[in-house]
Amino acid sequence: MLRFVRSVSTSIIxxxxxxxxxxxxxxxxxxxxxxxxxxxxxxxxxxxxxxxGRLFNGVDGGPFRRMDSMxxxxxxxxxxxxxxxxxxxxxxxxxxxxxxKMIDTGIRVTNSNQTDTQVVFVPGNPSNTPPFxxxxxxxxAIHDSLAANNRLDFWLVGITNSGFTVPSxxxxxxxxxxxxxxxxxxxxxxxxxxxxxxGLVALLARRRLGRSS
Amino acid sequence: MNAIKIAVVLGILVASTxxxxxxxxxxxxxxxxxxxxxxxxxxxxxxxxxxxTFDFNFPSGLAxxxxxxxxxxxxxxxxPEAFGDLAxxxxxxxxxxxxxxxxxxxxDAIRTDIRISYNLFPSGLGIVEKQTDFIxxxxxxxxxxxxxxxxxPSSRLxxxxxxxxxxxxxxxxxxxxxxxxxxxPIAVVTRYNSTLDLKFVPEPSTSIAFxxxxxxxLRGARSWSRDRNKKSAKIKG
Numbered sequence: 001m002l003r004f005v006r007s008v009s010t011s012i013i014x015x016x017x018x019x020x021x022x023x024x025x026x027x028x029x030x031x032x033x034x035x036x037x038x039x040x041x042x043x044x045x046x047x048x049x050x051x052x053g054r055l056f057n058g059v060d061g062g063p064f065r066r067m068d069s070m071x072x073x074x075x076x077x078x079x080x081x082x083x084x085x086x087x088x089x090x091x092x093x094x095x096x097x098x099x100x101k102m103i104d105t106g107i108r109v110t111n112s113n114q115t116d117t118q119v120v121f122v123p124g125n126p127s128n129t130p131p132f133x134x135x136x137x138x139x140x141a142i143h144d145s146l147a148a149n150n151r152l153d154f155w156l157v158g159i160t161n162s163g164f165t166v167p168s169x170x171x172x173x174x175x176x177x178x179x180x181x182x183x184x185x186x187x188x189x190x191x192x193x194x195x196x197x198x199g200l201v202a203l204l205a206r207r208r209l210g211r212s213s
Numbered sequence: 214m215n216a217i218k219i220a221v222v223l224g225i226l227v228a229s230t231x232x233x234x235x236x237x238x239x240x241x242x243x244x245x246x247x248x249x250x251x252x253x254x255x256x257x258x259x260x261x262x263x264x265x266t267f268d269f270n271f272p273s274g275l276a277x278x279x280x281x282x283x284x285x286x287x288x289x290x291x292x293p294e295a296f297g298d299l300a301x302x303x304x305x306x307x308x309x310x311x312x313x314x315x316x317x318x319x320x321d322a323i324r325t326d327i328r329i330s331y332n333l334f335p336s337g338l339g340i341v342e343k344q345t346d347f348i349x350x351x352x353x354x355x356x357x358x359x360x361x362x363x364x365x366p367s368s369r370l371x372x373x374x375x376x377x378x379x380x381x382x383x384x385x386x387x388x389x390x391x392x393x394x395x396x397x398p399i400a401v402v403t404r405y406n407s408t409l410d411l412k413f414v415p416e417p418s419t420s421i422a423f424x425x426x427x428x429x430x431l432r433g434a435r436s437w438s439r440d441r442n443k444k445s446a447k448i449k450g
Contacts, residue, residue, distance in 0.1 A: 034393055039338035041292065041381060048381075073391060073398055077290070077383045078251055115249025117290070117340060117388040119400035127397040163251065163260055163380035165290045169339030171403050173390040178398055 028068070031059055032180035037075060039168035039175075042093055043160055049085075049093035050166040052154040052177050061147025064183040066139040069131035072107050073178040074156065077117040079164035082109045084122075085155040086142050086179075093155050102155065103141040107132055109156065117167060131182055143183060154179065238414040243267035247288065247405040249386035254313055255377040261304070261313050262289075262384035267409045268369040275363050280355045282347040282412040283327060288405040289374065290340045290383040291331045300330035301376040307361050308369055322373075323357035325350065329374060340388045340405075347412060358411075372409055 033055040041050045052074065072084055084107040089096030096102045107122050123132045134142070146152050154177070158164055167175045245265040254261040264287055271278065285303055295301060304313060306322035316322035327348045335341045350358065362368045374384050389400040 034391070034398075075389060075391060077385055114251070115386045117383060117385040119389040119391050119398075121398075125397065161380055163382070165381050165383040167290055167339035167388070169337060169341075170388040170390040171288065171340055171342070171405075173401070173403075175339060176391045176393060178391065178393065 028184035034176045034178040037175045039166045049157045057151045067142045067181045068184045069182045071126045071180040072122045075175040076166045083157045088149045241269040241411045244408040259376040260380040261373045261375040264372040278413045284345045284347045284410050286344040287407040288342045292381045295331040300328035301374045303327040304373040306371045
């Protein structure tokens with residue numbers, strides 16, 4: 001009995017060690033870019049979507065699996081809880097959305113002063129604010145889209161006939177938007193799954209061996 | 214007797230014209246900071262954006278003035294479909310009106326024919342400064358505008374940009390753009406102001422009164438001349 005308990009605990013520790021060791025292998029990097037806001041709006045009765053623009057042209061997926069967190073800086077007016085989407089498609093948002101090509105980042109943008117056209121930092125200024133944490137499914141989907149297309153399109157989306165405006169220029173000055181992603185391999189990779197699986201197999205084998213003896 | 218009568222009337226007329234301050238034609242101008250407030254319009258199918266509260270100084274008061282034309286300069290963001298009949302219009306309203314649908318019915322606001330079109334140079338998907346030409350004001354618009362200005366002791370009015378169907382219109386109080394030249398992004402702010410010009414002339418009723426008096430005077434002069442001719446003919450006869 002004591003031998004069995006010892007073998008089980010050894011296997012659990014070995015599995016945990018394997019899982020922890022694979023997670024420490026996980027790497028991370030930061031991708032960031034800005035460009036002029038497009039400002040082209042669409043409203044086909046379902047929602048109002050304004051195309052921001054395309055970023056990360058030519059960036060590949062690399063060894064990474066998901067977007068962990070992000071910063072977004074956009075210029076807009078009279079917005080309340082406007083959603084930021086990322087994905088594949090620079091026109092006809094409704095169609096891209098229905099095909100699953102557009103992913104809700106989880107970021108919501110609201111103007112603190114509804115009388116002004118403002119630069120809104122979400123979740124705050126990168127110099128002094130921790131980034132916005134992206135949900136795992138959204139983070140994986142955004143990274144998959146980047147890996148598949150080597151680019152990402154960004155949209156601001158509100159309810160139909162909502163009156164928020166997104167300028168491409170502000171009195172002759174270019175209105176840019178800025179996106180920064182922190183991406184990592186922190187999603188179970190095939191190698192990690194294999195290692196963890198082999199640990200479990202070893203555990204079961206030892207348990208069976210213990211029973212037979 | 215007639216000569217004395219005419220002399221008296223002439224004297225009264227001359228005295229009255231010299232004593233009554235005669236309104237002169239001109240342009241009243243007001244420049245104010247843009248307000249940026251947006252409210253629902255046309256039962257919330259459209260929107261109304263408050264441009265600002267303009268104040269005018271009429272040294273001789275509003276009496277005897279008729280407003281014939283108006284023009285405006287403002288910074289605005291319009292959607293590309295805002296042209297032709299969909300171009301938003303300027304509405305003048307009494308100070309503090311927050312329900313323009315109702316104010317337009319009660320006469321506390323008046324819709325003008327001044328339209329701010331997306332196509333009006335410069336056009337673009339951003340905040341641009343637009344300046345209209347002088348646009349005629351109808352008689353009804355003139356009367357309503359006079360009443361709105363007269364309702365405030367400082368001759369002030371609120372100007373709004375309204376659209377019956379479009380909501381994505383912004384008349385911002387200020388606009389920011391992102392400066393990414395430094396180590397960290399920063400926002401740079403621009404404040405906006407707007408200018409409203411009102412062209413005015415002496416009121417038509419004043420002109421009609423003077424024309425009437427002139428005609429009456431001319432008639433009197435003719436009558437006096439006729440009487441004098443008759444008298445001289447009698448004397449000769």
